[in-house]
Amino acid sequence: MTPCYRRRSVRGAGATGRKGVRVLDGTGRDSDTGRDSDFAAGAALDGIEEQTAVLVRNFELLRRRGGAADGLDHARYLLLRKLDASGPSSIGALAGALGLDPSTVGRQVSGMAADGLVRRGASAEDRRRSVVEATPGGLERMRATRLRRRREIAELLRGWTESDLATLAGMFARYNVAVTDKYVRGNPDPAGPQGG
Numbered sequence: 001m002t003p004c005y006r007r008r009s010v011r012g013a014g015a016t017g018r019k020g021v022r023v024l025d026g027t028g029r030d031s032d033t034g035r036d037s038d039f040a041a042g043a044a045l046d047g048i049e050e051q052t053a054v055l056v057r058n059f060e061l062l063r064r065r066g067g068a069a070d071g072l073d074h075a076r077y078l079l080l081r082k083l084d085a086s087g088p089s090s091i092g093a094l095a096g097a098l099g100l101d102p103s104t105v106g107r108q109v110s111g112m113a114a115d116g117l118v119r120r121g122a123s124a125e126d127r128r129r130s131v132v133e134a135t136p137g138g139l140e141r142m143r144a145t146r147l148r149r150r151r152e153i154a155e156l157l158r159g160w161t162e163s164d165l166a167t168l169a170g171m172f173a174r175y176n177v178a179v180t181d182k183y184v185r186g187n188p189d190p191a192g193p194q195g196g
Contacts, residue, residue: 062152072145075108076117080134080142083118088133090123099180117141 063074072080082097083089091109095102109132112118117138123129134142157165181187 072141076112077142077145079105079108079112080117080138081146083132083134084139084142088121088123088131090129090131094132099184112138 078098079094082094086093086097089097091102091106094100094109095105098105109118109120113120116135118132118134120130120132123131157168160168
């Protein structure tokens with residue numbers, strides 16, 4: 001028996017007569033047109049599109065339910081993590097590392113400096129250049145947020161194997177790089193990195 005696959009279509013009634021459904025046989029031929037179709041990629045992209053929408057909804061749900069007891073929104077959290085990893089950095093370097101516009105990072109840094117999370121100072125190498133560094137209080141709040149988030153993720157994904165967790169982290173990283181390359185750097189690589 002030949003397997004039968006179903007996927008959504010933007011066209012009208014398919015071979016089954018039901019609107020929005022296309023039937024593809026196991027050979028990858030479209031039963032509506034009889035033409036070869038890139039079924040595997042199409043079905044996978046449909047799944048990714050749907051799961052991305054669900055993921056965004058779930059992230060918003062987790063944000064609302066988790067609260068922000070530490071007062072760090074995701075933008076501040078990521079900026080502090082970057083400063084923790086790389087040390088004092090210029091606005092331009094932070095913008096490049098975070099995939100943001102320098103003016104956006106400059107506004108974030110100003111607000112964070114006013115709240116005592118970061119401070120600006122002159123670069124040791126070039127006194128004319130300003131650098132941003134995290135304050136001890138900023139790092140403490142970032143680490144508390146990271147610990148809380150890791151606990152929440154561990155609870156959600158309990159029962160997953162270490163290999164599954166590593167695969168998910170790797171796929172998220174590849175997806176985030178693709179988004180940054182296309183929408184921030186304006187330089188998409190359609191082939192993308194190979195492997196995982």
